[in-house]
Amino acid sequence: MGVPAIVTAGDSRAAKAIHGQSKVYLEVDGLPLVAHVVRTLQDCPEVDAVWVVGDAAKLEAALGSDRVKAALRKPLHIVPQQRDLISNAWETFRRVLSGDVREGRDPRPDELDRAVFYLSGDIPLATPQEFSAFIQKAQALDVDYALGLCPADALEIFRPQRPGEPGITLAYFNTRDGRLRQNNLHYAKPARIGHRERIEEMYEMRHQRRFWNMFVLAMRLLASRAAGLRIAALFAMMHLAGIADRRGHPRLARLLSRRVLLETSRKTISNILDTRFAYVITESGGCGLDIDTEEEYDTVRERFDEWSRLLRERSEALYGPLPTERRPVEASSETAPGGVVTGSGAHAGEGSG
Structure with a gap:
């Protein structure tokens, strides 16, 4: 399965705005960032469907191009966003369970895992x-939540190699x-996580360069008595x-x-x-670079072709070639041209993550 x-x-x-707009809609190589992610997921053999949560109207436009439609081989569902990141994650999980982008349901006892x-x-x-290596490693662990990390050596490709x-x-x-960075990948059994709301706090304060962020997070967790002085x-x-x-x-x-x-x-976060x-460590490097500033976006846009080629070569050297089987998008009464399943009749919330 x-x-x-x-x-x-x-x-x-x-979420962050860059150049005056939500960063997932910024274009690199003629496609919005979120479209690149959706296209890449088509080639991950462990993934059987893709659900994207956000502003439904904007996502339909971002994922409606011919380049995206031509790449789709798995059902693509667009879910209207909720009020925050954790609500988005949980409510989309509920819609996965129901199979309906408009209305979800809570997990039954046999669906807790x-x-x-x-x-x-x-x-x-x-x-x-x-993606594939991360999922395989996470599935091999007897855990309810696995967070991806990437070693610094795998990210040296992005550093300037010469002046200018x-x-x-x-x-x-x-x-x-070692020196490690979060790689933006999470494998979870949402119904088994006791305090999902604390993931939002850790995510919001994730920028390690900002002392105030780290201090505020430590104080919040201390106040919750989740980890005592150890986390501070x-x-x-x-x-x-x-x-x-x-x-x-x-x-x-x-x-x-x-x-x-x-x-x-690991033990502290389990307690929190x-x-x-x-933790699951993967070494390709591409997932470790999320775009958080205008400077990062401008640099990625300039060096995208070169870095994409190098990362593909590195990934294949580490993990081997992908299976060549190509499956068509499954038919659905709600599937629009290109396999995009939208939240027709639903309304987006005021915010999400």
């Missing part, structure tokens, strides 16, 4: 091999296990190590990060979310 992919493409307070593949709509350099060359220098979590100490050491790393002091960064263990972090949590 395949797994449904849910692409979050909303406009909540956790139903899993979905969540990912963001602003990772145009992702490869299907990276356009590039992107990314921020990392510095740990004893963990975040403090991670932040200080990150500062040292970005300022060119790798030895100091390694020294500070010696007390930051992925296993400690009241669920069985794990």
Whole structure:
């Protein structure tokens, strides 16, 4: 049985506007970012359907081009956005269960272990091999929520290699296990996560460069008594190590990060979310670059062809070629030309994530 992919493409307070518009609709190589993600999912063998949640009218336009329609081999469903990221994730999961983009339902007892593949709509350099490797590794674990990480070495491709060359220098979590970055991939059994609302807090405060974000998150979690002083100490050491790393002091960064263990972090997050949590590391690199600033967008647009080629080559070297089987889009009474299933008659909410 395949797994449904849910692409979050909303406009909540956790989402960012770039060049005056929601970033998932910015174009690279003639397609909106979210369209690149949808096209890439067509080649991931573990994914059996794609659900995209966001502004329904904008998504229908973004995903209605001939280039997208020609690539579709799996059902594509557009779900109107809700008030925030977690509502989008949960309500789309409910619609996966009902099979209806307009109205969902809660999971039955025999559906508590139903899993979905969540990912963001602003990772145009992702490869299907990276999606596939992440899902396979997550499915091999006995957990309810797996969060993807990418090692720093896999992201060196984006750094400027010579003076004046356009590039992107990314921020990392510095740990004893290595320098790592979230890769925007999540494999979850939503009905098994006890405190889904805390994922939104961690997502909103995810930018490691901002001390205030890290401090506020630590205080919120302390106030909830979810993790005690451990989470505050963990975040403090991670932040200080990150500062040292970005300022060119790798030895100091390694020294500070010696007390930051992925296993400690894993146990802490399991406690915070009241669920069985794990990290999954993939090494292709494309999913580790989400677009958060105008400078990053301009750089990706300029170097997209080159980076896409290099990442495809790296992914195939790491994980091998993909299966060549190509399946047509399944027929549906609600399927528009190109296999797009829309939320006809439904109204978008005020915001999403």
